[in-house]
Amino acid sequence: MAIQHALSSPCSSAVSGKRGSSAAAGERHGFRGSQLRFGYRHRKCGRSLQVFCCQPAPAAATEMEGVAGALFERPWKTKDTRLVLQDGSVWNGKSFGASGTQVGEVVFNTAMTGYQEIITDPSYAGQFVVMTQPHIGNTGVNFEDEESSKCHLCGLIVRSLSDRVSNWRATQTLAEYLQKRNIMGISYLDTRAITRRLRNDGSLNGVLSTDATKTDEELLHIAQNWTIVGKDLISGVSYTTRHEWEFSKDAVAACDKLQVVAYDFGVKHNILQRLASYGCNITVVPSNWPVSEVMKLKPDGILFSNGPGDPSAVPYAVETVKELLGQVPVFGICMGHQLLGQALGGKTFKMKFGHHGGNHPVRHLPTGRVEISSQNHNYAVDIATLPEGVEVTHVNLNDGTCAGLTYPAMKVMGIQYHPESSPGPHDADPAFFEFVQMMIQNRLLQ
Template sequence: MKKRALLVLSNGLVFEGESFGAEGETEGEVVFNTSMAGYQEILTDPSYKGQIVAMTYTQIGNYGINHEDIESKDAPKVEGFIVKEYLDYPSNWRSDGALGHYLIKHGIVGIQGIDTRALTSCLRDCGSMMGIISTDARHTPAALFERIRDHSGIGGIDLVKEVTTDKSYKWHEKVWGYEGSSSNVRPLHHETIKVVVYDFGVKLNILRNLAAEGFDLTVVPAETSSAEVLEMSPDGILLSNGPGDPEAVSYGIRNVKALIGKKPIFGICLGHQILGLALGGRTYKLKFGHHGGNHPVKDLATGKVEITSQNHNYCVDVESLKGQAVLTHKNLYDGTAEGIRHAELPIFSVQYHPEAAPGPNDSNYLFRRFKDMITGGKYESQ
């Protein structure tokens, strides 16, 4: 017999559904993701720490879970999971098991059977808000609302400390099939190019793509000082994605500021926001964020449009950079900034995820651009 579950939002809206995954209660900022696939990657993306994710696609779980497609080194990072219809019998030759069992194993509370279209409409109209999922029959909707309505939210909280590595490590694994005969495989350069990766919540596929470009990678904890990084004599520095409010990661801003002008830098997602703050700019919170695998982004230099994967609630205000950096990419949904480059120094960043490949591989060129920026090569778009 399926167990009842409740989702209660901080504006008082209540959804009743069924429990799948772990039993119990969980709180978090509720956001919606418009991807049609990739739920395993979403669950394990460290950028979702502090958030409860609702999938807008109706059927989730149909291809199961496998050990190869996780995006973090240990457990899932989401606080909770919301779906319209959970399918308990996966059909996929790569599947190691069912999604529900995976959530139970890692203590992630899930709810299914609610009107996710109504929930998404609410979040679009009212903005992302705090919510609570409960499978405890003793707790009424009114009692749950009392607990969540005055929650201050996750703004200003340093969530990076909860997802970063606790010690430095080397990374060697490349993108699967890289050694094959695919026409888009580029030969590795023979020189060793050392890159230090700041782990603000790095996705593993970022590391795989960097390794595929031939980089010698060292991943370091988020609080590693700029002096320690420079002692490693890297040829370049990668600022990774991660969760939450960039202004709360004060040590990251401070260290990146000290590295500007010392080494080539490439920032992704939270790393992009931290770079913007380190350059003296500001960030602001979007109404309901960008979460999904279908966001069109225009490269202003080439005029080309990329279909991108995104997961962020904050945005860099390019005007606040006062000419230090210029806008390179723009979101075609709402016109917000999706990429910048420094006006003089070898530094650039993007707000979206070039490693995610949500069907197209439109954004893979950014890893090659980083390599060419370090080596002095001239990047060609095609």
């Protein structure tokens, strides 16, 4: 496949009309020893445009050098990194974060805010995230908004990176945060053009590199010979030991401390926090934790968390879900929902470009209620393959894919989106309450 270089649109403008110069104007505006040239463009509506241009006198050239550099710096002119997509397109930009060469799947996220929650979401393991919001980084980063203790994504792709932070909770800039965590980033790319390409052609593999010694053809070869399909990404993001989830804020006791075991397939902190806020004690276990050990804890319910990648790549997790069905109430979120679909006899499929963002409409079929949801997945449950008795409770209004299911006979519920909404709207938060009510009713029957 031929290499295609994507060119950025230059920022240029032209002003015509009479021009003059004024040393006095230069002094008045603080540019000592300089002149300000100004021109006018007359329009039919009677308005005029006045443009000031600083022209330093020869004696003031040295003094004005620093000022001119600050005023007229064009960072997009300094491009030191490349994004090479598997379709042969090459996108040149400016590096921020770590240096090196990284390969992954490129997806786009339509969230307007919450970039820190996005980059710390374990579900993005193996992926580059293109932010459709053009200006990223203006609120910096802090430790309270992290969804996990690490950044698992391959890299961040943005249009414009803010190097100035304006938020009272911020502790460092986004670039500093990524660099300390060895995560790559690239800015000054046409993210709208990349997003349209992904939307039309589907998710693409990409290679991000700051290595000038590697040719475009070498990077293209890497992108075309890598795949995310079939990779067990869960084992790389899951905890390796059992631990109790500690939630310091005051919990709203909706029950008498229900005991919940959460299987960590890449769980986000806010999922656990929302469950804890309903008065649940939560024990987090690794993705491969034996069912026999889980049942020794005498749980009132099991949570199958979100996670990255292909559910078919983790058959051990599907077998775990099968073994737990019917013993206690279970709740699956995102990856957990897909594992439930397979465990119940259904199949999953890879979507064209997935759902990533905080503005996806979902309809609750029993009531007709519409929720605006936060989603992050590239796979979905095939509705046509679900066996009799499994009810589809939610559908995505954009493409009709399965967004929720239930199997009352085995006390099973699952949703494809994120009820904790971090980031995103809180329309889906009642899903946690439904799970709590299911556990309470099951306890009363025993």
